[in-house]
Amino acid sequence: MRVWWVLLAVLLLGCSDAADPAPSGDAALVAQGKAVHTREACNFCHNPEGTAPSYRGSEVELEDGRRVARDEAYFRRAILDPRAEVVAGYANNMPDYRARLSEEDIDALVAYLLTLR
């Protein structure tokens, strides 16, 4: 069933942004990431009025004062080990998704999050 949503999303993306030079494989992965983000209810907290950060900006300040790049490795760590690095000003209550997500889900989520910066 999920496959159809991904295909539909890819189709819609393809229509709405015909000039996008990104290869179709990337677009499919991003669409899958968006679907996983909804399926896992990440946007319950991660929404403009929510209790979690917006993923926006190329750098982020952490609770311990460090500034780190919001790059692929950072997003992966944030999903797999959310207690290790905490965004400044936010509660350390992000659930641990390690056991819930497949490798493919994680790759897709990271690809999607990278488009939101």
Ligand code: HEC
């Ligand atoms: C119960 C609320 C909640 C849910 C559900 C949740 N998160 Fe979070 N998330 C947080 C909070 C709070 C933070 C900030 C504290 C921290 O860095 O751990 C955060 C931080 C993050 C960050 C770093 C954000 C940034 O802007 O630098 C990422 C990436 C992230 N979450 C991804 C996800 C993904 C992907 C999901 C779903 C699989 C998810 N979160 C589900 C609460 C949540």
